Amino acid sequence: MPGENLSRDEAQERAALLSVDSYDVFLDLRSAVGETEPGDADGGPRTFRSVTTLRFRCAEPGAASFADLIAPSVTAVSLNGRDLDPGEVFDGVRLRLEDLAAENELVVDAQCAYSRTGEGMHRFVDPEDGEVYLYTQYEPADSRRVFANFEQPDLKAPFRFSVRAPEGWTAWSNGAGELTDGVWQFAETKPISTYITAVVAGPYHYVTDSYTRTFDDGTTLEIPLGAMCRKGLAPHFDADDVFLVTKQGLDFFHDHFDYPYPFGKYDQAFVPEYNLGAMENPGLVTFREEYIFRGNVTQASYEARANVILHEMAHMWFGDLVTMVWWDDLWLKESFADFMGTFANVGATRFTDAWITFANRRKAWAYRADQLPSTHPITADIRDLQDAKLNFDGITYAKGASVLKQLVAYVGQDAFLEGARRYFKRNAYGNTRLGDLLSVLEETSGRDMAVWARSWLQTAGVNSLTPQVVLSSEGRVTELAVLQEAAESHPELRPHRVAVGLYRRSAGGAVERYARAEVDVDGPRTVVGELAGAEAPELVLVNDDDLTYCKIRFDEGSLAALRDGLGEMTDPLARALCWSALWNLTRDALMPARDFIGLVLRFAGRESDIGVLQTLHGWADSALVHYVAPDWRAEGARLLAEGALKELRLTEPGSQHQLAWARFFAHVASGEADLQLLQGLLEGTAKIDGLEVDQELRWAFLEPLAAHGVADESAIGAELARDDTASGKRHQVRCLAARPSAAVKAQAWAAVVESDALSNALVEATIAGFAQPSGRELLAPYTARYFAAIDRVWEERSIQIGMDVVRGLFPGLQDSPETLEATDAWLAAHEDAAPALRRLVLESRDDLARALRGQACDIAAG
Numbered sequence: 001m002p003g004e005n006l007s008r009d010e011a012q013e014r015a016a017l018l019s020v021d022s023y024d025v026f027l028d029l030r031s032a033v034g035e036t037e038p039g040d041a042d043g044g045p046r047t048f049r050s051v052t053t054l055r056f057r058c059a060e061p062g063a064a065s066f067a068d069l070i071a072p073s074v075t076a077v078s079l080n081g082r083d084l085d086p087g088e089v090f091d092g093v094r095l096r097l098e099d100l101a102a103e104n105e106l107v108v109d110a111q112c113a114y115s116r117t118g119e120g121m122h123r124f125v126d127p128e129d130g131e132v133y134l135y136t137q138y139e140p141a142d143s144r145r146v147f148a149n150f151e152q153p154d155l156k157a158p159f160r161f162s163v164r165a166p167e168g169w170t171a172w173s174n175g176a177g178e179l180t181d182g183v184w185q186f187a188e189t190k191p192i193s194t195y196i197t198a199v200v201a202g203p204y205h206y207v208t209d210s211y212t213r214t215f216d217d218g219t220t221l222e223i224p225l226g227a228m229c230r231k232g233l234a235p236h237f238d239a240d241d242v243f244l245v246t247k248q249g250l251d252f253f254h255d256h257f258d259y260p261y262p263f264g265k266y267d268q269a270f271v272p273e274y275n276l277g278a279m280e281n282p283g284l285v286t287f288r289e290e291y292i293f294r295g296n297v298t299q300a301s302y303e304a305r306a307n308v309i310l311h312e313m314a315h316m317w318f319g320d321l322v323t324m325v326w327w328d329d330l331w332l333k334e335s336f337a338d339f340m341g342t343f344a345n346v347g348a349t350r351f352t353d354a355w356i357t358f359a360n361r362r363k364a365w366a367y368r369a370d371q372l373p374s375t376h377p378i379t380a381d382i383r384d385l386q387d388a389k390l391n392f393d394g395i396t397y398a399k400g401a402s403v404l405k406q407l408v409a410y411v412g413q414d415a416f417l418e419g420a421r422r423y424f425k426r427n428a429y430g431n432t433r434l435g436d437l438l439s440v441l442e443e444t445s446g447r448d449m450a451v452w453a454r455s456w457l458q459t460a461g462v463n464s465l466t467p468q469v470v471l472s473s474e475g476r477v478t479e480l481a482v483l484q485e486a487a488e489s490h491p492e493l494r495p496h497r498v499a500v501g502l503y504r505r506s507a508g509g510a511v512e513r514y515a516r517a518e519v520d521v522d523g524p525r526t527v528v529g530e531l532a533g534a535e536a537p538e539l540v541l542v543n544d545d546d547l548t549y550c551k552i553r554f555d556e557g558s559l560a561a562l563r564d565g566l567g568e569m570t571d572p573l574a575r576a577l578c579w580s581a582l583w584n585l586t587r588d589a590l591m592p593a594r595d596f597i598g599l600v601l602r603f604a605g606r607e608s609d610i611g612v613l614q615t616l617h618g619w620a621d622s623a624l625v626h627y628v629a630p631d632w633r634a635e636g637a638r639l640l641a642e643g644a645l646k647e648l649r650l651t652e653p654g655s656q657h658q659l660a661w662a663r664f665f666a667h668v669a670s671g672e673a674d675l676q677l678l679q680g681l682l683e684g685t686a687k688i689d690g691l692e693v694d695q696e697l698r699w700a701f702l703e704p705l706a707a708h709g710v711a712d713e714s715a716i717g718a719e720l721a722r723d724d725t726a727s728g729k730r731h732q733v734r735c736l737a738a739r740p741s742a743a744v745k746a747q748a749w750a751a752v753v754e755s756d757a758l759s760n761a762l763v764e765a766t767i768a769g770f771a772q773p774s775g776r777e778l779l780a781p782y783t784a785r786y787f788a789a790i791d792r793v794w795e796e797r798s799i800q801i802g803m804d805v806v807r808g809l810f811p812g813l814q815d816s817p818e819t820l821e822a823t824d825a826w827l828a829a830h831e832d833a834a835p836a837l838r839r840l841v842l843e844s845r846d847d848l849a850r851a852l853r854g855q856a857c858d859i860a861a862g
Contacts, residue, residue: 003093004070006141007384008326011152014066015325017059018150020157022188024053025147028164029171029201032114032123032132045113047072048121052108052148056157058100067095068144068151069110070120076109095148108148117798118275118760120145121199126272128232128725132166133202135271135286137279140327140388143194154325154431156191163199171201174283176224176265189282190262191429193323198281200269205234209243211250211266221260223250226267232725233270233292242268245306245349249313252348253340256417257317259424268309272726273761275800278308280315280337287312294727295696298656300611303351310348311341317420322427327388329433331378331457334392335400336420338362342401353572357611358405359546360576362398364615367551367584369394370462372846374839375490378403378457379434386836389799395460402549403456409497409547410452411445419444452495461490465498465521466553467540475536477502480528482521482542496521500528501544501574502537503561511561511568516544538565541574551588552581567603576612583619586627589853592861593627596620597636601643610656617664624668625773626815626847627854629862640668645677653690662691666700670774675710695723699731707738707772730765737769745770745778752805753789756797763801767808776813783811783819787826794837806837810844815851823848 028049054067070093074086080101089096095108114123114134119142124133136146144151163171163184171177174197175187189197209225225246227239246268250261263282274288291305318340319333342362345354369375374390378400382388408416419441427436434457438449464485470478482500484493502515515537517530538561543552554562562578569575582599585591600620607613624636644665651658669675678701680686681693693701702719705711713736720732737748748770752763771779786809794802811819823845827838 003066003091005384005386006068006151008328008382011154011326014150015152015154017063017065018155019057019059020150020155021055021057022157023055023147023149023159024162025159026051026162026164027121027146027199029121029134029169030164030166032134032201033166044072046123047111047113050108050110050112050147052106052110054106054108054148054150056104056106056150058102058104061100061102063100064096064098065100066097067106067108067148068093068141069095069108069148070142070145071110071112074108074110076107078107080104093144106148110148112146115145116759117801118273119798119800122271122273124272124726124759126230126232126726127729131203131231133204133230133272135200135202135269135274136198137275137286138195138197139276139279139392140195141385143197146199149194151194152326153193153195153323156193156323156429156431158188158191159197160188161186161197161199163201165201169201169203170206171199172226172228172267172269172284173197173199174263174281176283187264192282192320196279196281196320198279198284198286200228200267200271200284200286203231204228204269205231205237207237207239207243209239209247211247213250213254213260215254215260221254223261224265226265227270228267229270229289229292230272230726233289233294236294237270237292241302242305242309245309246313248348249310249344252310252344253313253317256420257424258421259317259321259428261316262321262428263316273759275760278312280312280319280333282316282320285312293696295694296659296692298610298614298660299351300357300614303345303354303357303611306349306351307341307345307354307357310344311337314340314344317424321424321429323431325431325433327382327385327391328380330380330382330388330391331396331400332432332434332437334396335378335404338397338401339404353609355546356573356576356609358401359573360580360612360615363402363546363549364580364583365394366398366402366549367394367462368587370399370460371487373842375460377460379453383835386799386834389803390836390839399462399549405546406456406497406548407441407452411441411447415445416441455492455494459490459492459494461487461492462549462551463492463494463496464551464553465496465542467500467542467555467558468525469537469540469555469557471536477531477534477536480531480534480540482519482526482528484521484524484526493523496543496548496550498542498548498550499544500531501541502531502534503539503541503569503574504535504537505565505568509568510570511539511565512570513541513544513574518547521548541577543577544574546573546577551584552577553585554581563599566599567606572609572612575607576609579612579616579619586619586623586854587850589850589857592858593623593854594629594632594636594858594861596623597628597640601639605643605647605650610660613657614660617660617667621664621667626812626851627858629855629859630815632858632862634670637668637670641665641671641674644668645674648688648691654692655690658688658691659697662688662697663700666704669704670708675705675708678705679710695728699723699728699735702731703735703738703769706735706769707740707774709740711735712739730761733762734765734769737766738772738775740772740775740778742778745775745782749782749785749809752809753785753793756801760800760804763804764808767804771808771813773813779811779813782809783814783822786811787822790826790837790841791830791833794834799836802837803840806840807844810841810848812844812848812851815848815855817852820845820848820852 074090077084161173165171171184173186177186206228211223213221270289278287314337318336324332342358345351422440466483468481501513539558586596648661716735
């Protein structure tokens with residue numbers, strides 16, 4: 001709808017004109033329960049009453065502006081005591097405000113809609129017990145679906161919320177709450193942006209704790225802690241561990257930031273059908289409830305949860321206390337939070353190897369994003385809200401965090417943290433741009449940050465670093481140089497602070513580092529003088545210790561050494577960096593995908609780091625699905641299943657490695673004997689020593705049985721009867737859509753594309769079941785239907801659902817030149833389509849083209 005996609009220019013104009021003093025927001029959520037759907041008679045959505053009193057000033061009395069509100073209807077509007085006709089001033093997304101005074105009071109009484117897409121006020125009905133749960137999710141701009149406001153990050157204000165909830169419910173918001181005369185009244189917040197306000201309400205299971213900190217001056221800070229989830233998840237809720245990591249994080253950030261946590265209480269809500277990992281609402285952080293583990297998981301899952309808890313906590317300072325002016329500088333909060341999440345995980349919790357996970361998993365996300373046609377500088381050009389929504393990506397998060405890690409190596413940790421401390425104190429409760437941060441870092445480090453920023457923050461693309469070794473006749477290094485390359489599309493060569501490690505096999509057979517030098521790589525060729533004269537290496541690892549952001553390449557000798565001895569490398573970070581480099585070679589069509597699969601089969605069983613092992617499983621599956629020669633897929637699947645089953649039987653019974661191999665085996669199983677084993681494990685007629693087949697693992701075993709036609713609708717229904725929960729329902733929907741039937745695929749397609757009846761979580765589950773690699777032939781008719789539908793889907797559905805459909809249903813499994821041509825034809829015919837939609841299609845096209853190049857490489861090797 002015109003006006004819904006707020007532009008940067010409009011936001012700048014409004015910020016120059018207006019400043020906001022306060023919000024009072026009353027929400028009547030009693031309509032969330034009950035059989036009768038308000039609005040049902042005319043087909044409208046279920047709604048709730050929202051009354052906003054907004055006090056603001058205008059720099060130019062007599063001027064006009066607008067407030068934001070996306071709502072089915074507005075009952076009444078008054079501006080400075082003057083009643084306005086809603087029919088004249090409200091167009092469905094904006095309220096026109098004319099003849100403003102120097103000081104203004106706007107009161108808007110509206111009927112806002114509950115959401116089923118995870119945007120705005122999401123309403124979830126638990127199928128297990130019929131209970132209703134509500135929560136809000138706004139970033140970047142969905143608070144306007146709940147109350148009238150000025151929806152942009154630089155118009156901060158204090159907020160006071162009050163909520164009338166159904167009897168027996170509890171409500172939470174950013175401030176501490178108290179039930180008075182049937183209404184939950186919440187303490188006024190500090191000045192914050194609209195997108196980080198929050199309300200959670202329902203019969204949640206709620207656990208409390210507290211945190212106390214005494215500072216050097218003798219003052220004491222007490223923070224009430226809370227954690228909540230649906231009642232159905234309460235038996236699985238390990239709140240003690242959540243509180244442990246929370247307290248460790250609060251200690252860590254107080255130690256390093258020298259700015260007391262400013263938002264009073266600290267509640268953490270684990271909520272259903274959540275689109276994101278989590279959201280940093282001050283005083284009321286929301287998380288996807290999948291971080292409450294219903295079954296056995298590996299330590300990698302606990303580490304990931306701790307990382308997210310700490311990431312969101314870092315936002316209390318980077319993002320909430322100090323906020324970017326506009327979404328161009330989204331990195332000012334997300335890159336920092338991503339870096340600080342791992343920094344704190346290593347420094348404060350039991351997950352002391354979290355930098356290995358960062359190097360192996362987070363940076364892989366960044367490398368992929370930075371090679372897409374949509375790559376952008378970390379400081380991006382965000383024209384409007386649709387641009388902003390798509391820029392919560394691997395560049396803004398993982399590349400930004402990688403660059404900050406490199407910045408810490410460049411300026412020193414002490415200077416970096418002192419810069420952060422000054423940044424908070426100077427800009428508390430305000431808004432900033434890139435220059436505000438660079439200026440304090442220049443003060444604390446004494447370095448010219450403008451040059452660094454131009455290279456790292458204001459250009460796109462990833463460099464490749466390759467060692468070049470010249471040896472003497474005596475077997476010593478005459479010269480070792482690092483060659484730097486860049487893609488033609490993004491030719492920038494950057495300064496890199498790197499460590500170069502020399503490795504060789506010891507007498508005992510282990511591959512170990514025996515020499516290391518740090519060097520500033522600058523330009524196309526840099527000589528590492530310190531390593532001249534060293535004994536000849538078997539393996540040279542540039543970017544050892546993962547100091548910079550780059551793609552690691554190998555000389556021929558190093559690559560041969562890895563093929564022979566990757567499993568004997570003793571340092572887990574070095575090993576993870578080598579795996580990541582090999583995967584990049586595979587994705588870049590420089591290594592045949594079957595060779596990568598062969599390395600996984602040879603060496604993954606020796607991998608000690610469980611997070612690296614699970615990443616390898618994902619990469620091996622991706623290699624099989626996308627990059628191997630099509631006529632080798634069946635053989636590759638057989639080899640992977642055979643190797644996974646071997647490791648499953650050999651691994652220590654009951655260990656997390658055994659669990660990881662069990663899940664991977666189920667994922668790649670396709671042969672009759674493998675499927676029979678999965679069925680036997682489900683039915684109890686087969687057993688693998690030490691393997692506990694809990695409910696989550698049962699669903700993991702059932703999905704491949706459904707996808708290969710072994711488990712029918714009745715078997716899936718029987719499993720749902722065992723697990724008649726919200727989680728079970730999502731698994732059931734996915735398994736039903738996975739069945740190899742043309743009628744099933746047609747039904748799944750219609751449920752997602754032709755109807756908006758499904759919630760966001762069930763849309764996601766249906767798409768995942770629909771797009772099964774084993775069903776490529778069944779999906780072939782949907783290529784043309786996809787390109788015929790996406791314009792309409794983008795126009796009619798919310799941006800979140802539009803993104804899910806456009807990405808999830810792209811015909812990438814129809815990996816042929818014909819699909820590439822169909823994609824190009826759509827792009828050529830839709831040059832005027834929404835830029836965000838074109839970006840999604842261009843990204844999917846790039847993935848497909850990369851897959852075809854990888855297949856060509858693999859065919860040549862075969």
